[in-house]
Amino acid sequence: MIKYGAVMVLAVAAVFFAAGVLYAGVQPNKEMQALMDSYLAAAMKADPGFKGFSAEEGKAFFNAKRMHSANKEERGCTTCHTTNPANKGKTTVGKVIEPMAPSINKERFTDPAKVEKWFKRNCSWVLERECTPKEKGNYITYMLSI
Amino acid sequence: MKRRKTILTLLAVCLLIAGFVAGPRALADDDERGEGRERGERNERSGYKYTVPQLPAYSQECGSCHFLYLPGFLPARSWEALINGSDKHFGEDLALDAAAKTELLAFLTANAAEKSGFKWSAKILKRLGNETPTRITELAYIKKEHRKIKEPVFKRPSIKSRSNCGACHPHGSQGDFEEGAVVIPAK
Structure with a gap:
């Protein structure tokens, strides 16, 4: 009986350990989860076959470059944030930007108003339009996964 | 002996x-x-003391992207032009909502060059005339003060642009732009 108990304790510990290793990302807070849910609802409305956000797609979006129509220069998220969201970035005029990855910078993706504000400013800078709910959801999913 | x-x-x-x-x-x-002299090691404050007006929204909305210019760098009419034109801020839409615009404008005009008490405000205003400048780096007084700094210096990786004031004025954010507090990075 004692032996059986010890095995059970070990098994439970092993399950927790494995879960911890597999789940390396950051969990969104309640407010951010609500924002993600609203992105999901909007994405599903736009595309009934939409399956859910993907960190992979978010990564591709983050690394994509686009020619700006007026400034005739290639722009992307990585222009300022570098290709590694865990690193500090720099704006075009040299101001340091703290890392985007919430695993490194705890303040990131905690305040929906701030998130929406910066999507608006920066999507317009890169894409000359607002980002879609799907793009925003993928982007955040990628950031949370780092 | x-x-x-x-x-x-x-x-x-x-x-x-x-x-x-x-x-x-x-x-x-x-x-x-x-001017034009390059000092790599010193990083001392001059004797000039000034209490920089603070507003969290100003630090976030403006200071996230560029040097947090002191409101005393421009006259009130310039700040009005900048905030009212914030959807085309040197080619960028700042996505400021109405509440943010009101808050920022009240702060900036209340501390603008005409009433800031900032040492360099009067010098900037004196060379202005009737203009309504929006580019601080192009102000006649600022240009005069930097005329001996060669263009490649501004292009150094740690400086990047003329608007990165803090790169060479390490105490600029505290209002200290004195010559003696300047450190020009070598790279």
């Missing part, structure tokens, strides 16, 4: 110390000669 040698040595040491202490200051006081 031995005593004379000791006195001479002491004198030499005193002169050396005096030179170290007074030298940089004497140079720094000279507004014209000092």
